[in-house]
Amino acid sequence: MNRGAWLLGRLAQIVPSFLLIGVVVFVLARLLPGDPMSAMLGDHASDATIARLNAQLGLDQSIPVQFLAFVEGIFRGELGVSIAYRVPVTQLIAERLPATLILTGLSAVIGIVVAVPLAFIAAMRENQWPDLVIRSVFQVGLSTPIFYVGLLLLTVFAAQLHLFPVGGYGEGWADHLWHLFLPACTLAFSFAAILMRSLRGAILQVLTAEFVDFARAKGLRSRLILGRHVLRNALIATVTLVGLHVGSLLGGAVITESVFAVPGVGRLMVESIFARDYPVIQSLTLVLAVLVSLAFLVTDIVQMWLDPRVGR
Amino acid sequence: MSKVNGLTRRASLALAASFSALPVMGLPGTAQAAPVRGGKMVYGRYADSLFLDPVLNDANVDIWVMTNLYDTLLLPTNDGVGVQPGLATKWEMKNGGKTLELTLREGVKFADGAPMTADDVKWSLDRCRNPKNGPWTDLVASIDSVSIASPTMIVLVLKHPDPSILAALATFNTAVLPKKLFEAAPGTTDEEKAKAYAEKPVGTGPFMLSSWQRGVSMKLVRNPHYWKKGEDGKALPYLDEVEFQIIPDDSTRLLKLKAGELHGTEFVPYSRVKELKAEKDIRMELWPSTKVSYITLNCHPKLKDGTDNPLSNVKVRQALNYAVNKDAIIAIVTQGLGVPMTSFMSSTTPLHHKQTLYKADVAKAKALLKEAGFPNGFETSCMMVAGNQDGLNTLTTLQQMWAAIGVKLKIEQLDNPSLTKRYRAEDFSMRTASWTNDISDPGEITTYFAYFPNIGSLHSGWQNKKVDALYLASNEEVDVKKRAAQYKEIQEIYAAEAPIVFLYETPYPVAFRKNALGFVQIPLGNNLFETAYVAK
Numbered sequence: 001m002n003r004g005a006w007l008l009g010r011l012a013q014i015v016p017s018f019l020l021i022g023v024v025v026f027v028l029a030r031l032l033p034g035d036p037m038s039a040m041l042g043d044h045a046s047d048a049t050i051a052r053l054n055a056q057l058g059l060d061q062s063i064p065v066q067f068l069a070f071v072e073g074i075f076r077g078e079l080g081v082s083i084a085y086r087v088p089v090t091q092l093i094a095e096r097l098p099a100t101l102i103l104t105g106l107s108a109v110i111g112i113v114v115a116v117p118l119a120f121i122a123a124m125r126e127n128q129w130p131d132l133v134i135r136s137v138f139q140v141g142l143s144t145p146i147f148y149v150g151l152l153l154l155t156v157f158a159a160q161l162h163l164f165p166v167g168g169y170g171e172g173w174a175d176h177l178w179h180l181f182l183p184a185c186t187l188a189f190s191f192a193a194i195l196m197r198s199l200r201g202a203i204l205q206v207l208t209a210e211f212v213d214f215a216r217a218k219g220l221r222s223r224l225i226l227g228r229h230v231l232r233n234a235l236i237a238t239v240t241l242v243g244l245h246v247g248s249l250l251g252g253a254v255i256t257e258s259v260f261a262v263p264g265v266g267r268l269m270v271e272s273i274f275a276r277d278y279p280v281i282q283s284l285t286l287v288l289a290v291l292v293s294l295a296f297l298v299t300d301i302v303q304m305w306l307d308p309r310v311g312r
Numbered sequence: 313m314s315k316v317n318g319l320t321r322r323a324s325l326a327l328a329a330s331f332s333a334l335p336v337m338g339l340p341g342t343a344q345a346a347p348v349r350g351g352k353m354v355y356g357r358y359a360d361s362l363f364l365d366p367v368l369n370d371a372n373v374d375i376w377v378m379t380n381l382y383d384t385l386l387l388p389t390n391d392g393v394g395v396q397p398g399l400a401t402k403w404e405m406k407n408g409g410k411t412l413e414l415t416l417r418e419g420v421k422f423a424d425g426a427p428m429t430a431d432d433v434k435w436s437l438d439r440c441r442n443p444k445n446g447p448w449t450d451l452v453a454s455i456d457s458v459s460i461a462s463p464t465m466i467v468l469v470l471k472h473p474d475p476s477i478l479a480a481l482a483t484f485n486t487a488v489l490p491k492k493l494f495e496a497a498p499g500t501t502d503e504e505k506a507k508a509y510a511e512k513p514v515g516t517g518p519f520m521l522s523s524w525q526r527g528v529s530m531k532l533v534r535n536p537h538y539w540k541k542g543e544d545g546k547a548l549p550y551l552d553e554v555e556f557q558i559i560p561d562d563s564t565r566l567l568k569l570k571a572g573e574l575h576g577t578e579f580v581p582y583s584r585v586k587e588l589k590a591e592k593d594i595r596m597e598l599w600p601s602t603k604v605s606y607i608t609l610n611c612h613p614k615l616k617d618g619t620d621n622p623l624s625n626v627k628v629r630q631a632l633n634y635a636v637n638k639d640a641i642i643a644i645v646t647q648g649l650g651v652p653m654t655s656f657m658s659s660t661t662p663l664h665h666k667q668t669l670y671k672a673d674v675a676k677a678k679a680l681l682k683e684a685g686f687p688n689g690f691e692t693s694c695m696m697v698a699g700n701q702d703g704l705n706t707l708t709t710l711q712q713m714w715a716a717i718g719v720k721l722k723i724e725q726l727d728n729p730s731l732t733k734r735y736r737a738e739d740f741s742m743r744t745a746s747w748t749n750d751i752s753d754p755g756e757i758t759t760y761f762a763y764f765p766n767i768g769s770l771h772s773g774w775q776n777k778k779v780d781a782l783y784l785a786s787n788e789e790v791d792v793k794k795r796a797a798q799y800k801e802i803q804e805i806y807a808a809e810a811p812i813v814f815l816y817e818t819p820y821p822v823a824f825r826k827n828a829l830g831f832v833q834i835p836l837g838n839n840l841f842e843t844a845y846v847a848k
Contacts (some may be wrong), residue, residue: 006513011698031728031732032729033726033730033733034727034729034730034732034733035729035733038729038732038733038736038757039728039729040370040371041370041447042812043637046766046767047736049447056503084362085362085363085526086507086510086614087526092526094528095525095526095528108520150566154563154564154567155567158567158571159570159571161565162571165561165571165573166564166567166568166571166573167556167561167564167567167568168559168568168573169528193458230635241701256560257559257803259563259564260564261530261558261561261564261565261568263439263525263527263558265558268527271527274727274728274729277731
């Protein structure tokens, strides 16, 4: 099988998974107790009012009929209108998605920049003090809840030292990055911890591989061995991990966005679930599923490029 | 009525006295130094607005800020109990309370500079009372017709004398909108036009919307045509701009306030009030509200699962009330900021009748349970919105208090829509709840709490024919004394029958930087920024 065919096969796998995600989310949202109108009007509106308004939204129709209408809308490029905000879902998502993308992108970069060098140091000094220090610090990162790390960073670096703004998003690119730096660090903390540990393990494994011994025996300088052989092999592990963690970064964004008042899709998702805002829930899930699938695809492609064995 | 996260809206001078640190400096006319003109105030909100149409909206997040954009014919007084001139300068009841003549203020302009006309007023009133339009039409259901007697005179003919009509004309849903602009908005139905119009609303209020990024921020700029005058004799508002930032997390909002990135913020958690009072740059303001917090009891003879319901026995409900030490709950849940309820309606509601409700008495509670046939108590459950700290504190305290009389309480945490669904299906034993009024009149709360035909008295199934009859009569009783007597009886019957467990009233906790002055929150919840300013 050549690489092109392999890639096509990968793409073909994505389509049914979207369909499955779409159906599951669509049905699950409607199986949740409550409905958009009683969530919105609260306790005291009359049953007749709620039934009339739900009917206006087409919610009195059967779930398959509603699903077909939704799918049909997708092909027309329409995702429906948010029930709570009364604006097109595409507009809402377009407004909110950039913040989440910048946040998760920035945190992935921070995580990589921090974790990769530290993983090398830890591996090179296995079980010596640098290794122990690095591993214990990241152990804290792994075991501390995200919202707590966030509040801690906010209190120290924003409220007391005034180095960063206390949450928000700002206006313009530079301002966005400045506002999102602390939340990205928060999100990157546990991600970097996982990355560092796995990378350290991968490096240790590569260091004991026969080809490294062979390279050493050939008399190659250790910098060259590290750069050409160990780094390349370790990168494969890193890329896989980063790809797999896009989903959990997006998940972590839900909490981080709330703590730091970042107007991203994570917060929108939480609000929409509580509001039973079906059009937003289903469209957003689909958009996130596309994003995660794309991340997986990119991971596969990069892996293919780094590791000649993949796709053969 | 409108509820968001269980918070709704309304108050009196009696209550004002009971909350320490009442922000007197916030009341217009009593500011210490001359207000500063110009500049911008940044205010942190816990949630964004959803829909800025006064008629079709349904949430406090809309109602509480909408009065900055729109005016009504009459305006609530800042203490929330009376009305004062708004877009109408005079009003006169005629024909035995069945005709109301209103004289329009002259020279009022909308924010776009167009003059407000009697046509706009008639059209707005007709729109808000159209039964198809949204959840608020009941408030103006007594209006039979609206006519224009002259360019400055509007005449309302009522179906019957209505003691709450003046309060209704001071309530957000009767705001005056520009007919031509609204009708020119794209769309065919009222709902579609409202959606388009509310994107860029134009009213006669002190501010106009300049930009709105949903869930992020909303910017209001000064309406140069606003009719109200400030202390300096020049037109209000003082500020050039108000920016609302949406920050759902309580801790983050307060950190932003402390860091000076916000001038003020709402919904300060009770547990943080003391700490903020001690901050030298911050001023805590506790505005009298109409908020009451209570436990709704299911009074049906049987529960939905078919089992007998002990709460259907009035003695059991009284026993539960006697077993509660309200002062202890207030200390634990509100850090002492609340006061015990003295009726089902807040003490800030007009015609509130003050009673001492169920002073804690465990022996009496036990005796009542024994008389009711439950000498060893029973097991029951209470629903609450998952994650609500106040609700959880209340219920864990009640668990202990009721354990003393043998009642075992199970706490059920549900997400809000799930809870609402079971509540509306009357499939519950108890639930935590709170209420705020939307109109300065006892009628609204009574129709939900006590008048059975509306929603079965908070879906409790409790019905008292006398109360229903008194309520109906009170809706047409224009003699204030007679109406007060009717309401006294309703409140006494309600207290004795106890379809709820009476807990406490609380103020609105708002915090400001020391240099941010002049903000007013009335008991109905309305956030008024027209007299707000930032001192140098």
